[in-house]
Amino acid sequence: MSQPATTDDPLLRLANCSIRFGGLTAVSALELEVRENELIGLIGPNGAGKTTVFNLITGVYRPGEGQILFQEKPIEGIKPDQITAKGIARTFQNVRLFGSMSVFDNVRVAFHLHVSSGICHALWRGRTFLEEEKLVDAQVMEMLEIFDLGRYRNDNAKSLPYGSQRRLEIVRALATRPKLLLLDEPAAGMNVTEKVELMKLIQFIQDKYRIAVLLVEHDMQVVMGICERIAVLDYGIKIAEGTPAEVRRNPKVIEAYLGEEPDAQ
Amino acid sequence: MARSKIVLLVASLASLGISLGAGHLDPYFFDVIIGIGINIILAVSLNLINGYTGQFSLGHAGFMAVGAYTAASITTFLGPKVLPLLGGANSPFATSTLFVCALFCAGLVAALSGLFVGVPCLRLKGDYLAIATLGFAEIIRVVLQNMDSVGGARGFSVPLYTNFFWTFFLASLTTYVVVNLVHSTYGRGFLAVHDDEIAAEAMGIDTTKYKVTAFIIGSFFAGIAGGLYGHFKQFLVPEGFNFMKSIEIVVMVILGGMGNTVGVIVAAILLTVLTEASRSFGDYRMIVYSLLLIILMLTCPNGLTQIWYEARKFWERFIWTRIKKA
Numbered sequence: 362m363s364q365p366a367t368t369d370d371p372l373l374r375l376a377n378c379s380i381r382f383g384g385l386t387a388v389s390a391l392e393l394e395v396r397e398n399e400l401i402g403l404i405g406p407n408g409a410g411k412t413t414v415f416n417l418i419t420g421v422y423r424p425g426e427g428q429i430l431f432q433e434k435p436i437e438g439i440k441p442d443q444i445t446a447k448g449i450a451r452t453f454q455n456v457r458l459f460g461s462m463s464v465f466d467n468v469r470v471a472f473h474l475h476v477s478s479g480i481c482h483a484l485w486r487g488r489t490f491l492e493e494e495k496l497v498d499a500q501v502m503e504m505l506e507i508f509d510l511g512r513y514r515n516d517n518a519k520s521l522p523y524g525s526q527r528r529l530e531i532v533r534a535l536a537t538r539p540k541l542l543l544l545d546e547p548a549a550g551m552n553v554t555e556k557v558e559l560m561k562l563i564q565f566i567q568d569k570y571r572i573a574v575l576l577v578e579h580d581m582q583v584v585m586g587i588c589e590r591i592a593v594l595d596y597g598i599k600i601a602e603g604t605p606a607e608v609r610r611n612p613k614v615i616e617a618y619l620g621e622e623p624d625a626q
Numbered sequence: 627m628a629r630s631k632i633v634l635l636v637a638s639l640a641s642l643g644i645s646l647g648a649g650h651l652d653p654y655f656f657d658v659i660i661g662i663g664i665n666i667i668l669a670v671s672l673n674l675i676n677g678y679t680g681q682f683s684l685g686h687a688g689f690m691a692v693g694a695y696t697a698a699s700i701t702t703f704l705g706p707k708v709l710p711l712l713g714g715a716n717s718p719f720a721t722s723t724l725f726v727c728a729l730f731c732a733g734l735v736a737a738l739s740g741l742f743v744g745v746p747c748l749r750l751k752g753d754y755l756a757i758a759t760l761g762f763a764e765i766i767r768v769v770l771q772n773m774d775s776v777g778g779a780r781g782f783s784v785p786l787y788t789n790f791f792w793t794f795f796l797a798s799l800t801t802y803v804v805v806n807l808v809h810s811t812y813g814r815g816f817l818a819v820h821d822d823e824i825a826a827e828a829m830g831i832d833t834t835k836y837k838v839t840a841f842i843i844g845s846f847f848a849g850i851a852g853g854l855y856g857h858f859k860q861f862l863v864p865e866g867f868n869f870m871k872s873i874e875i876v877v878m879v880i881l882g883g884m885g886n887t888v889g890v891i892v893a894a895i896l897l898t899v900l901t902e903a904s905r906s907f908g909d910y911r912m913i914v915y916s917l918l919l920i921i922l923m924l925t926c927p928n929g930l931t932q933i934w935y936e937a938r939k940f941w942e943r944f945i946w947t948r949i950k951k952a
Contacts, residue, residue: 483813
């Protein structure tokens with residue numbers, strides 16, 4: 362596995378981020394850093410605010426307080442599509458593939474950020490347009506082959522087996538050429554074999570594309586197995602951060618996951 | 627040269643050829659044919675909005691009305707001044723030039739109104755968008771009804787300029803634009819917006835921009851269809867662009883299969899012929915028409931092309947395998 366680059370400036374920094382929904386503080390004064398080329402896990406019990414953190418980073422929500430810096434530039438309040446264009450891509454907890462399109466087109470859509478041709482080129486169909494489309498085709502196929510999805514190219518995306526759908530969603534996110542990949546519970550609904558494959562896949566991606574990965578996960582086996590660093594959320598507050606071994610021993614984490622010790626009540 | 631460009635060229639030449647020989651056609655038959663052409667333009671352009679981009683618009687008749695009245699005003703008010711300069715009212719060159727300019731302006735004004743409606747309305751989703759666009763179409767109709775300069779509710783007489791060539795050339799052009807737009811890396815974004823807006827945004831797609839673009843292009847061609855319609859019927863009444871007209875176009879799109887251009891063209895042809903064919907039922911015409919719609923929807927809920935796929939499957943599974951064996 363690649364070692365985290367030891368630079369002082371993190372790729373992504375959440376500084377004192379809070380967000381409230383009515384009376385509920387979903388995320389409270391969160392400090393989180395993701396360095397370049399790092400694989401970091403964000404865990405916590407149900408309703409701890411993990412997905413909310415994702416939605417803050419990707420611009421779905423705007424933090425009530427605090428700042429989010431990506432490559433030292435503030436990104437809070439920017440629209441989700443622009444944040445993706447800046448280099449943060451994500452997958453969803455409940456797989457969100459484009460159901461009316463083929464596997465191939467699902468990935469092709471993600472390439473639109475990197476093609477220069479727009480409406481006029483598409484209508485005129487000149488040489489540059491056709492060449493560019495051909496190039497995109499080749500790149501999409503290459504990615505599909507790498508992730509063993511090439512044989513499904515013309516199948517409808519939602520007709521794939523569940524594990525492959527998850528993989529396709531990751532490929533689609535990678536096709537936007539991100540610097541930071543956010544994976545929202547990628548192991549949800551997977552069996553043990555699929556989980557092991559997923560762990561290999563995530564490490565492979567991080568190695569091959571040299572990107573940072575922020576992983577929200579419920580499944581301890583996956584997180585403990587591959588993450589270099591883990592942050593633990595409970596009720597919107599970060600209660601621990603450190604290596605898997607440190608986190609596993611942390612009494613606060615044990616309490617959050619397994620409940621309080623009986624004698625404490 | 628791209629294949630689609632050759633197809634467009636062939637289609638235009640074919641419509642020109644047929645147009646030159648269409649003089650002897652039975653006028654009733656001709657009327658139905660032109661109606662089919664105009665409905666193809668309307669249905670294919672609405673399919674970009676409703677089918678591919680998934681924005682349920684019920685305002686297509688409104689955009690059509692904007693186009694129809696814009697084109698009619700240009701040929702009626704500007705025509706007499708411009709035609710003598712171009713070579714007189716009897717020269718085909720002069721009338722064609724005027725008509726093309728009028729149609730283009732009709733498209734532009736309709737596209738502009740599409741932009742005006744689109745920007746505020748596209749914040750709405752589903753049923754709410756449908757109601758907002760419906761409201762827009764009704765506003766247009768009522769405004770036209772009270773505009774005395776274009777005849778108001780009494781109607782507006784328009785010269786006859788529409789012919790077979792313009793109708794089918796523009797129908798081919800509409801199809802060319804929509805098909806080529808959607809079949810590109812850029813254009814797949816329309817389908818992405820249709821499938822899942824949240825995922826589309828996460829892929830870096832500016833959903834608002836795509837929706838507004840679909841609205842502008844769709845209403846541009848609706849405006850052109852309106853211009854053709856006015857210069858064919860030679861008489862415009864605002865009542866002709868009511869809510870039922872919008873529904874009629876939406877039905878074509880749904881019956882054709884949302885986001886399936888071939889199906890939508892077939893549906894436009896079928897429904898135009900059906901309305902004519904059911905005339906023999908007199909007062910019961912709309913009942914027959916509606917019953918046929920219900921039957922069609924029940925038998926192929928995914929649109930007319932489903933029949934084609936089923937037929938092909940049947941052919942491959944039962945007939946083709948037997949031929950091969952024999």
